[in-house]
Amino acid sequence: xxxxxxxxxxxxxxxxxxxxxxxxxxxxxxxxxxxxxxxxxxxxxxxxxxxxxxxxxxxxxxxxxxxxxxxxxxxxxxxxxxxxxxxxxxxxxxxxxxxxxxxxxxxxxxxxxxxxxxxxxxxxxxxxxxxxxxxxxxxxxxxxxxxxxxxxxxxxxxxxxxxxxxxxxxxxxxxxxxxxxxxxxxxxxxxxxxxxxxxx
Amino acid sequence: xxxxxxxxxxxxxxxxxxxxxxxxxxxxxxxxxxxxxxxxxxxxxxxxxxxxxxxxxxxxxxxxxxxxxxxxxxxxxxxxxxxxxxxxxxxxxxxxxxxxxxxxxxxxxxxxxxxxxxxxxxxxxxxxxxxxxxxxxxxxxxxxxxxxxxxxxxxxxxxxxxxxxxxxxxxxxxxxxxxxxxxxxxxxxxxxxxxxxxxxxxxxxxxxxxxxxxxxxxxxxxxxxxxxxxxxxxxx
Numbered sequence: 309x310x311x312x313x314x315x316x317x318x319x320x321x322x323x324x325x326x327x328x329x330x331x332x333x334x335x336x337x338x339x340x341x342x343x344x345x346x347x348x349x350x351x352x353x354x355x356x357x358x359x360x361x362x363x364x365x366x367x368x369x370x371x372x373x374x375x376x377x378x379x380x381x382x383x384x385x386x387x388x389x390x391x392x393x394x395x396x397x398x399x400x401x402x403x404x405x406x407x408x409x410x411x412x413x414x415x416x417x418x419x420x421x422x423x424x425x426x427x428x429x430x431x432x433x434x435x436x437x438x439x440x441x442x443x444x445x446x447x448x449x450x451x452x453x454x455x456x457x458x459x460x461x462x463x464x465x466x467x468x469x470x471x472x473x474x475x476x477x478x479x480x481x482x483x484x485x486x487x488x489x490x491x492x493x494x495x496x497x498x499x500x501x502x503x504x505x506x507x508x
Numbered sequence: 509x510x511x512x513x514x515x516x517x518x519x520x521x522x523x524x525x526x527x528x529x530x531x532x533x534x535x536x537x538x539x540x541x542x543x544x545x546x547x548x549x550x551x552x553x554x555x556x557x558x559x560x561x562x563x564x565x566x567x568x569x570x571x572x573x574x575x576x577x578x579x580x581x582x583x584x585x586x587x588x589x590x591x592x593x594x595x596x597x598x599x600x601x602x603x604x605x606x607x608x609x610x611x612x613x614x615x616x617x618x619x620x621x622x623x624x625x626x627x628x629x630x631x632x633x634x635x636x637x638x639x640x641x642x643x644x645x646x647x648x649x650x651x652x653x654x655x656x657x658x659x660x661x662x663x664x665x666x667x668x669x670x671x672x673x674x675x676x677x678x679x680x681x682x683x684x685x686x687x688x689x690x691x692x693x694x695x696x697x698x699x700x701x702x703x704x705x706x707x708x709x710x711x712x713x714x715x716x717x718x719x720x721x722x723x724x725x726x727x728x729x730x731x732x733x734x735x736x737x738x739x740x741x742x743x744x
Contacts, residue, residue, distance in 0.1 A: 396521035479513040483741025
């Protein structure tokens, strides 16, 4: 009797997690659609579109009471992850002899990018990760987050970024899984984006 | 974990054609285009359009160093890349220069976008020839819009423009092989458009496709979830 009640409770909890994950994915798709609608043909350059998208993701995260778990270990691991994902770009830049960009216009851009990248991580590696992890385990949570992360960038930059963003999405998910905190992938993501200013 | 992560990123990087912008975020804002001859209705830039110059040693009849020249705008309006060994010269030093010019004598197939860039390669010891097609030129358009312009080239003023096989390598950035010295410009041609890094990867045209993919992804998730939930109910 106790075993049966426990199974029913477990199935109910799984059902709720599944429903939550499905609703979150649908809401994520709607938020992305909104970003594309606001940004139009210049969506990848549009800061208002990015901020609208970030606001949607943060609202979703807040409504699910996603926790951040800030720790020195998460920050350091995130920093190392950021360096790792920038390495191929930096090496490529070095070999091609491409110039590093200056800092004119950097700061307002960096602030917006930190908000957008942070919101993406709080949602993908926080809210969505928690829901999928509860439903199917952390491996699935990493995979679902990586696929969503990769698809998110296609309307912005085109299909050619899919392999790289998929790989980076998995790495960011692994950072979350290994530290138990969304702060690690958020730190890595923001650092990689900031590095992109100089390494373009 | 770090080894797997490094491997993943390296493989992703190798499989990704022209990974610009890098990963994510908002596109970096470029400063307004600096025209040599500012069109009517456009505010003149505070600074003149940039030029660049490099001097290369000749060893064994070819340039010993690579040349990477870019103008000083953020982001640069022109970037010329010449690997070592692509310029053949009798000796001495090779001077490579890229400088902006006002558009004049436009091609028949469309208007010039922005400045013309003159790439000159000189050597006091004798003529310089391009010995391979590994050299590239990258030009920034005045605005990001699709379908994109192509890079066209002509040896000098008064000569015929010819379109080059152009790839869009960024939102408003276009690249092509640099076959020789001469004048280069972006042209909104009626006859040709820039290629995307992967055929058919037009970001604007793919919005419907991406939303469709999301829907498929969501449906797949629902199916997997339903199957797993049912299996759990049958065998608790």
